Amino acid sequence: MADVILSGVDKSFGPVRAVSDMSLAIADGEFLVLLGPTGAGKTTTLRLVAGLEPPDAGSIAIGGRDVTRIAPAERDVTFVFQQYSLYPHLSVYENLAFPLRSPTRRMPEAEIRKRVEEIAAMLRISQKLDNRATRLSGGEMQRVAIGRALVRRPAIYLMDEPLSSLDAKLRADLRLELKRIQQDLGATVLYVTHDQTEAMTMANRIGVISAGRLIQVGSPREIYTDPRNVYVATRLGQPAINLIPAGLIPAGSLPSGATTIGARTEHLRIARATNGAATAKVDWIEHLGDQNHLHLTVGNHKLVTLADPSSDLAGGDAVSLAFVNPLFFDTAGDRVR
Amino acid sequence: MSATGITTAHSVVAPTGRTRAIAGAIVIVYALITMIPLLWIVVTSFKTPDDSIAYPPKLLFTPSIEGYCNLFNTRTRQTPEYIAALPPATGQCDQLVRSRNMVIAGPSNVIPRFTNSIIIAFGSTFLAVALGTLTAYGFSRFRVPFANDLLFFILSTRFMPPIAVAIPIYLMYRAIGLTDTKIGMILLYTAVNVSLAVWLLKGFIDEIPREYEEAAMIDGYSRLQAFRKVVLPQAATGIAATAIFCLIFAWNEYAFAVLLTSGEAQTMPPFIPFIIGEGGQDWPAVAAATALFLIPILVFTILLRKHLLRGITFGAVRK
Numbered sequence: 251m252a253d254v255i256l257s258g259v260d261k262s263f264g265p266v267r268a269v270s271d272m273s274l275a276i277a278d279g280e281f282l283v284l285l286g287p288t289g290a291g292k293t294t295t296l297r298l299v300a301g302l303e304p305p306d307a308g309s310i311a312i313g314g315r316d317v318t319r320i321a322p323a324e325r326d327v328t329f330v331f332q333q334y335s336l337y338p339h340l341s342v343y344e345n346l347a348f349p350l351r352s353p354t355r356r357m358p359e360a361e362i363r364k365r366v367e368e369i370a371a372m373l374r375i376s377q378k379l380d381n382r383a384t385r386l387s388g389g390e391m392q393r394v395a396i397g398r399a400l401v402r403r404p405a406i407y408l409m410d411e412p413l414s415s416l417d418a419k420l421r422a423d424l425r426l427e428l429k430r431i432q433q434d435l436g437a438t439v440l441y442v443t444h445d446q447t448e449a450m451t452m453a454n455r456i457g458v459i460s461a462g463r464l465i466q467v468g469s470p471r472e473i474y475t476d477p478r479n480v481y482v483a484t485r486l487g488q489p490a491i492n493l494i495p496a497g498l499i500p501a502g503s504l505p506s507g508a509t510t511i512g513a514r515t516e517h518l519r520i521a522r523a524t525n526g527a528a529t530a531k532v533d534w535i536e537h538l539g540d541q542n543h544l545h546l547t548v549g550n551h552k553l554v555t556l557a558d559p560s561s562d563l564a565g566g567d568a569v570s571l572a573f574v575n576p577l578f579f580d581t582a583g584d585r586v587r
Numbered sequence: 588m589s590a591t592g593i594t595t596a597h598s599v600v601a602p603t604g605r606t607r608a609i610a611g612a613i614v615i616v617y618a619l620i621t622m623i624p625l626l627w628i629v630v631t632s633f634k635t636p637d638d639s640i641a642y643p644p645k646l647l648f649t650p651s652i653e654g655y656c657n658l659f660n661t662r663t664r665q666t667p668e669y670i671a672a673l674p675p676a677t678g679q680c681d682q683l684v685r686s687r688n689m690v691i692a693g694p695s696n697v698i699p700r701f702t703n704s705i706i707i708a709f710g711s712t713f714l715a716v717a718l719g720t721l722t723a724y725g726f727s728r729f730r731v732p733f734a735n736d737l738l739f740f741i742l743s744t745r746f747m748p749p750i751a752v753a754i755p756i757y758l759m760y761r762a763i764g765l766t767d768t769k770i771g772m773i774l775l776y777t778a779v780n781v782s783l784a785v786w787l788l789k790g791f792i793d794e795i796p797r798e799y800e801e802a803a804m805i806d807g808y809s810r811l812q813a814f815r816k817v818v819l820p821q822a823a824t825g826i827a828a829t830a831i832f833c834l835i836f837a838w839n840e841y842a843f844a845v846l847l848t849s850g851e852a853q854t855m856p857p858f859i860p861f862i863i864g865e866g867g868q869d870w871p872a873v874a875a876a877t878a879l880f881l882i883p884i885l886v887f888t889i890l891l892r893k894h895l896l897r898g899i900t901f902g903a904v905r906k
């Protein structure tokens with residue numbers, strides 16, 4: 251395990267700037283999640299760290315060693331690809347053993363067997379070891395793919411949306427499992443995803459990335475409570491943060507320059523309106539089982555917030571709204587305090 | 588459908604019994620049509636020279652191995668007195684030949700010619716497929732400058748029939764001493780086949796996700812090792828299909844073989860038509876040579892059948 255440092259890394263594909271001026275330090279033993287939508291440059295960032303793409307500018311160091319110009323095989327990293335991770339012509343056992351049989355590693359067969367069986371047990375695929383890799387369910391395949399990374403003890407594990415092709419239940423299980431394994435091994439992980447739940451539950455720190463740029467890095471808590479701009483604020487939170495033009499709802503004195511107010515559920519106090527103090531109307535309530543989403547209209551602006559499960563509000567009710575320490579943004583979308 | 592009017596639901600994709608039967612019948616009729624000439628050749632190879640040219644053709648006849656005897660041996664005519672004075676015949680061929688007032692003079696050229704065919708066809712197939720695989724891999728994985736133009740150029744070597752350049756090649760080969768050499772024929776057939784091999788294999792290799800090799804390279808394998816351990820096994824289907832196409836061309840090629848080989852490197856196609864018997868073409872021997880000539884391709888195709896069935900669809904039903 252080791253720390254990994256990207257300094258001012260640029261990468262373009264023709265006219266497309268996939269990664270711009272990326273500087274990021276991943277500490278030894280840290281689980282860092284890059285969160286961003288499709289096309290944000292997440293995969294490219296991982297490929298740069300792995301050495302599958304050369305950067306146009308900047309440098310990458312792993313464990314204090316500059317690896318910018320070094321071949322992937324020499325970098326001591328592993329990579330879990332988003333798809334196509336298993337060799338269809340090999341058995342599950344051979345797939346897991348493949349990284350350990352590489353010419354640069356040359357491990358005795360007994361040691362390989364021990365490692366593979368250990369990892370298979372950890373990922374609960376022991377009974378599938380003799381299967382062809384193609385004869386597995388999606389969840390099993392993905393576990394084998396993760397297992398192929400885990401059989402080695404590299405400086406850093408690179409994972410490219412390893413859970414994105416799985417169904418919700420399996421994803422939730424593997425999320426916890428992966429986090430537990432990472433903690434047990436004390437592994438350094440750079441994990442990329444577009445799924446905010448994965449980011450929130452697994453990360454020590456989250457890096458929010460957009461159009462190849464790293465916007466903000468911080469603990470999940472920091473990113474959630476203290477976003478640098480509107481973009482970061484909208485990345486986390488379910489339902490998403492409400493962006494309300496200043497002046498629509500009384501908010502006391504605003505910081506100078508604030509034109510937009512960002513309000514999550516915890517930033518709104520909702521009460522049944524009494525004697526004409528109504529500021530909003532309840533459109534409808536979305537019952538999701540464990541939580542209820544309250545859809546409101548203020549003027550011609552729509553808001554969504556979580557409803558108190560014990561609340562007796564119903565569609566058509568008039569309510570009053572007040573802010574409780576909301577977030578303020580200027581016209582450019584940056585936070586103002 | 589039962590008497591109560593309940594119909595049995597059947598799959599909309601799986602063929603029903605009736606469509607299966609029709610398809611089967613069509614295949615059998617087609618197979619018979621294509622098989623008849625082959626069957627005729629095999630039958631002729633077991634006829635006597637007289638039976639082979641009988642008119643109307645004889646469907647019932649006494650089988651004879653005279654065609655095979657004549658194919659493998661050269662004979663000389665002798666007087667009956669000379670033959671009578673010989674020690675008793677040692678084999679069936681000896682007997683057959685003597686019954687026609689001839690004796691076996693020695694082995695014919697068929698075995699060397701057959702060996703030439705094997706060496707030249709398999710050698711050029713191996714080279715064309717090996718070069719084709721590496722070239723296709725390069726075009727598929729690396730940013731080759733002018734890749735599309737180069738690929739077009741490679742394909743353009745097939746735009747005209749190869750025999751159109753027969754004369755320049757003949758002169759060239761004569762100048763550098765490659766006429767009637769096995770190496771010359773191997774190089775020639777390789778050159779003709781390599782463009783086909785590159786194009787076929789590029790399609791197959793393009794379909795192999797590059798993540799497979801990248802994963803291997805991250806795991807500590809060099810590119811060549813990753814190519815051998817990951818790409819080659821996955822391209823096996825394509826390689827087998829390509830090899831069969833190349834082999835069939837090289838095995839059957841006639842025009843260049845006639846032009847460029849006469850002895851040392853002569854292959855079966857120019858050899859077979861010139862198997863002459865007493866007073867003309869020895870049809871049973873020609874048929875015997877043709878029947879034997881079919882065997883290697885048949886064996887090779889059967890060996891690679893498993894790959895070929897998938898390969899013929901050009902990767903369409905992979906996964």
Ligand SMILES: Nc1ncnc2c1ncn2[C@@H]1O[C@H](COP(=O)(O)OP(=O)(O)O)[C@@H](O)[C@H]1O
Nearest residue numbers: 263266267268287288289290291292293294295
């Ligand atoms: N090999 C490539 N050639 C050309 N463009 C690429 C290549 N790889 C990525 N890109 C482009 O770079 C941008 C970032 O891609 P990627 O890193 O795959 O994003 P993400 O993984 O976040 O979805 C996208 O616009 C994508 O189209």
Ligand SMILES: [Mg+2]
Nearest residue numbers: 292293332410
């Ligand atoms: Mg991606």
